[in-house]
Amino acid sequence: MSTVAPPATGAGELWSPEEFTARLRAVPAERYHDRHPFNLRMHEGALRPDELRRWILNRFHYQRHIPVKDALILAKFDDSSLRRSWLRRIQDHDGPVEGEGGIERWLRLGEAAGIDRERLRSGAEVLPGVRLAVDGYVNFCRLRSALEAVAASLTELAAPAIMRTRIDAFERHYRWIETDGLVYFQSRIGQGGRDSEEALALVLAWAATRQEQEAAVAALRFKCDVLWALLDAVDGAGERP
Amino acid sequence: MSTVAPPATGAGELWSPEEFTARLRAVPAERYHDRHPFNLRMHEGALRPDELRRWILNRFHYQRHIPVKDALILAKFDDSSLRRSWLRRIQDHDGPVEGEGGIERWLRLGEAAGIDRERLRSGAEVLPGVRLAVDGYVNFCRLRSALEAVAASLTELAAPAIMRTRIDAFERHYRWIETDGLVYFQSRIGQGGRDSEEALALVLAWAATRQEQEAAVAALRFKCDVLWALLDAVDGAGERP
Numbered sequence: 001m002s003t004v005a006p007p008a009t010g011a012g013e014l015w016s017p018e019e020f021t022a023r024l025r026a027v028p029a030e031r032y033h034d035r036h037p038f039n040l041r042m043h044e045g046a047l048r049p050d051e052l053r054r055w056i057l058n059r060f061h062y063q064r065h066i067p068v069k070d071a072l073i074l075a076k077f078d079d080s081s082l083r084r085s086w087l088r089r090i091q092d093h094d095g096p097v098e099g100e101g102g103i104e105r106w107l108r109l110g111e112a113a114g115i116d117r118e119r120l121r122s123g124a125e126v127l128p129g130v131r132l133a134v135d136g137y138v139n140f141c142r143l144r145s146a147l148e149a150v151a152a153s154l155t156e157l158a159a160p161a162i163m164r165t166r167i168d169a170f171e172r173h174y175r176w177i178e179t180d181g182l183v184y185f186q187s188r189i190g191q192g193g194r195d196s197e198e199a200l201a202l203v204l205a206w207a208a209t210r211q212e213q214e215a216a217v218a219a220l221r222f223k224c225d226v227l228w229a230l231l232d233a234v235d236g237a238g239e240r241p
Numbered sequence: 242m243s244t245v246a247p248p249a250t251g252a253g254e255l256w257s258p259e260e261f262t263a264r265l266r267a268v269p270a271e272r273y274h275d276r277h278p279f280n281l282r283m284h285e286g287a288l289r290p291d292e293l294r295r296w297i298l299n300r301f302h303y304q305r306h307i308p309v310k311d312a313l314i315l316a317k318f319d320d321s322s323l324r325r326s327w328l329r330r331i332q333d334h335d336g337p338v339e340g341e342g343g344i345e346r347w348l349r350l351g352e353a354a355g356i357d358r359e360r361l362r363s364g365a366e367v368l369p370g371v372r373l374a375v376d377g378y379v380n381f382c383r384l385r386s387a388l389e390a391v392a393a394s395l396t397e398l399a400a401p402a403i404m405r406t407r408i409d410a411f412e413r414h415y416r417w418i419e420t421d422g423l424v425y426f427q428s429r430i431g432q433g434g435r436d437s438e439e440a441l442a443l444v445l446a447w448a449a450t451r452q453e454q455e456a457a458v459a460a461l462r463f464k465c466d467v468l469w470a471l472l473d474a475v476d477g478a479g480e481r482p
Contacts, residue, residue: 067315067324068316068318068319069316071312071313071315071316071324072312074308075309075312075313075316078305078309080335080336080339080342080344080345083335084332084335084337084338084339087328087331087332087335090324090328091325091328093321094322094328095321095325096325097325098321098322098325101321103321104321142316
């Protein structure tokens with residue numbers, strides 16, 4: 001991965017909203033996991049079925065922790081209105097009723113790819129590097145400031161575009177996966193766009209010093225590293241004895 | 242306060258569901274804050290307006306942290322169904338839309354008692370002992386097991402009864418408070434009953450050893466101590482220079 005922006009010294013003038021926004025947007029533009037070799041191979045149609053299933057099984061470990069990290073972020077807010085809007089993210093993944101929501105949709109993706117939902121739920125095949133990456137992200141949201149935890153969520157800025165490419169790639173290259181298994185990716189196009197705009201507005205409003213602006217950029221870089229490390233682990237597992 | 246149950250040694254047979262339930266119910270029956278001298282004076286109609294306002298101002302510090310502790314509890318659950326039902330508690334306090342929910346209702350109680358909502362929101366009059374009690378409870382929910390955090394919520398077993406007595410006392414003794422300020426207490430009768438039955442079922446299902454059963458009882462004792470300490474601070478403030 002290339003590096004982005006000058007070193008975070010906390011010195012210097014406050015960035016204008018335009019410059020701060022551009023620096024935030026530059027992070028996923030340069031470091032998002034759509035550039036990872038494993039993701040490139042996925043979208044080129046080069047993954048074998050066992051590799052794609054390995055990714056679905058391991059990425060589910062990340063998916064099931066999204067509501068956990070969002071609850072930890074919500075617990076940092078001393079404002080009903082803010083909590084109410086963040087709570088929607090938990091509902092997006094857990095669903096308003098049984099049998100709906102993002103986690104259920106990922107289980108259906110697994111089934112469409114021939115993975116029983118109990119095999120997904122058990123977590124037995126989750127790789128150590130994936131566990132560490134997800135733990136690292138959850139603990140970041142647990143321990144860091146509200147600003148940093150919200151800034152880390154800004155990988156969603158890049159998510160709608162990758163979802164569109166992914167749906168296209170799955171429909172073209174992986175026809176053995178039933179199309180109705182792709183509903184998760186479809187739902188995230190709208191949700192990711194809405195969530196990232198909301199989070200960006202909060203980060204712009206809260207970062208009142210250059211140091212806080214740089215901390216927000218660093219948080220987003222960290223989050224890109226989490227997603228990258230997850231794919232490193234999935235990619236490397238094929239070479240492990 | 243009197244003490245309840247034998248010392249928690251973790252030794253001995255698992256209690257039957259009936260005995261465990263009885264031991265849990267005995268804790269608020271003996272130690273709930275309805276027995277606190279300040280609460281007794283409140284319900285007897287013996288509080289001066291400034292004392293009642295002091296309680297409303299300080300208890301609000303507790304109220305506004307309820308969704309925070311519930312988000313921390315929710316973050317411990319690895320199950321969409323469980324999170325979905327616990328999420329309802331956050332919604333009860335934050336409201337489905339602006340201008341509703343338990344925190345808004347407490348702000349209206351304040352207004353009915355002549356306290357401007359900005360004065361309540363500022364937290365400027367919150368007593369140190371109240372801050373410590375609320376911090377203690379939030380950190381308990383942050384750091385302890387899901388079983389202990391849920392067991393601590395079982396003070397709700399006693400809440401519906403105290404709410405009925407309180408509404409009656411306010412309508413009889415504190416007519417200077419407008420009746421529509423009491424909506425918070427009314428709403429908690431149904432919510433508290435439903436929440437405590439749900440939490441009791443979880444605690445009964447999760448406590449699989451005598452040690453866990455005793456930890457649940459201890460958690461509920463701790464929570465009674467939190468509420469008691471809150472009233473100690475409010476009661477003692479009148480004597481402080």
